[in-house]
Amino acid sequence: MHTRYAFGGDEHIFVEVDEEMSLDAFFKSLSMTNAVREQGIDGVTEICPANASFQIKFDPDVIAPGDMLAELKKIEDAAEHADHTIATRIIEIPVYYRDPWTNETLMRFRERHQDPDGTDLDYAARINGYDSVEAFIAAHHGSPWFVTMVGFVAGLPFMYQMVERERQIEVPKYLRPRTDTPKLTVGYGGCFSCIYSVRGAGGYQMFGITPMPIYDPAQEISYLRDFMVFFKPGDIVKFKPIDREAYDATVAEVEAGRFAPTIRPVDFSLDAFQADVDGTNQQLMEALNGD
């Protein structure tokens, strides 16, 4: 892992913890951004952790860019040796795969796609070596996902598949981004799954849709009353496949203010996960499904 520092104009420092994605890079980025927050450095205005990098926005009238850079480099040494254990939560997210709305949208933008003759799922299943779309969908919801970044647009989670690298799904983004994506589309680009929090432009492949809102600026949805954004980095997600009937029922529950996502507190240790991926995931599932 080689950490690289760059200036984003006179107000940002962009820190690439590693060129490639890994949970090691994410945890180092998280440790460093936590340390910046704890130190309360004067002039820091935004602390943004990302998948394998992070960004600090600062006011150069308060702290000189060179001094800001020196502060971050000091923090890096400590982050190398940080304990990569976090107290977090696991959340079950229902997903209606192959839904009619993302299907309509992907057909509308077919000329921007690598494979104009199939669907995004057909393409993703094929290039990842799955025999069928069903087998691919089973792999997508078969293991949990780690939220390694929140952003792009309000509250959108980037999620990293918690399996060995050789089992990870990888797909390219659309050749040219779409100008439309249905709200709550479950998408995929590079090695990341995402959930589009709002309707809008997007370049990720579209696999399905969740009935569970994850961003509510009006703060009317019961579980978003305290804060309008649902996800934060470090959350763990388990997708649960649902059919049209369950989708419609959940939408009705959300609208009636009766829907509550299934959430359980869990501890996550990166070392334990890397030593035993399947064992750790099994424990996470027990925590999610136990009483």
Place this chain on the structure above:
Amino acid sequence: MAIKVKSPGLATTVQDLGRPGFYHLGIPLSGAMDRFALRAANLLVGNDEGAAALEAVFMGPELAFTEDAVVAVTGAELPPKIDGEVQDTWTSFEVKAGQTLSFDFLKSGARGYVAVSGGIDVPVVLGSRSTYALGALGGFEGRPLAAGDTLPVGDAGPNIRAGRRVPEALRRGPGDPVELRMLPDIYWHRLTEESQAQFLADTWAVAPEADRIGYRFRGGEPLAFVKREQPFGAGSDPSNIVDGCYPYGSIQVPGGTEPIVLHRDAVSGGGYFMVGTVISADMDLIGQLQPHTPARFVAVDMDTALAARHARRKMLADLRAALATADEKERISA
């Protein structure tokens, strides 16, 4: 006091100086694209510099006033009219109850700022009245104005006067040709040396896809990348990176063809590499560029960026001083 929107213009939004502190959740700063113009408009009508005003792009709204107010229009040369009679920009003027404020055609620039004494009093959301339309957040119901809206206006302060004026020297036009100073960094090294030179030598033009999220440019040569094996998780195109954060002003070039400079409603991150970042002093300028405007990117170092920032701050200090001096003269002569 309230203002009735008779026609909304093209995409008129309520904006102040923005909503810092939530970029890590994908909620951008928002706020006026030309912050200097917003501050000037507010100072002219006796508001706090960061009060909420209207940002009108390319075309002004038509607004009916229910009570007397003092108004100023700054930024783009978008001439205001009261019941059809043209008023000066960069100058405060009175609007009487029952009168209608409308606008003539845009003469230059892109965004006009319409400040009203008392400020636009929409609810404060996450510390700001700014509109973030993509996230349906803040401003007037999270969206651009529509015909029939009624805008609440706050109580005007004591420091109200028509005829306040920003001196010509303190109004900044876009310049011709437009030069956007940028700090090459972040993923600049991904370009070959020839491509770096070409990027800076080319004259680009503002594309029609230019909005509060970002300004797209086209017309230059496609970029050439240093060869590498794409890192795991980045995606297959050489312009792809493992999704990371985007600085405000950062210049991403998807597919290596059309640079996009992210602005106040920036997407907070994504999977495209960035060749560098437009310096903070030149961000206001971008907000005043019309589609098809020719522009060049000029590489500068950090010292130049900080000197330019300092010069912008001085310009603001000069503006405050000039208006205070003019008020003092007015007080004595009265």
